[in-house]
Amino acid sequence: MKKMTAVEAATVVGGTCKTCEIKYQNVTSGGVTACKMITTCTDKHGTTTSMKDVNASNCGGILN
Numbered sequence: 001m002k003k004m005t006a007v008e009a010a011t012v013v014g015g016t017c018k019t020c021e022i023k024y025q026n027v028t029s030g031g032v033t034a035c036k037m038i039t040t041c042t043d044k045h046g047t048t049t050s051m052k053d054v055n056a057s058n059c060g061g062i063l064n
């Protein structure tokens with residue numbers, strides 16, 4: 001068996017696969033509703049979430 005450093009082991013344990021899920025949702029902030037693309041990515045280091053403004057048609061149509 002080969003000995004490896006902690007840095008080398010960190011790239012192996014849990015793999016390096018990154019899995020992302022994208023969903024569209026109406027989000028209200030300060031009385032303004034906007035359609036957002038919410039991206040949630042998970043890898044061996046944890047989960048990150050980001051939001052981006054997108055066209056209202058992605059959330060099902062015209063916002064009130």
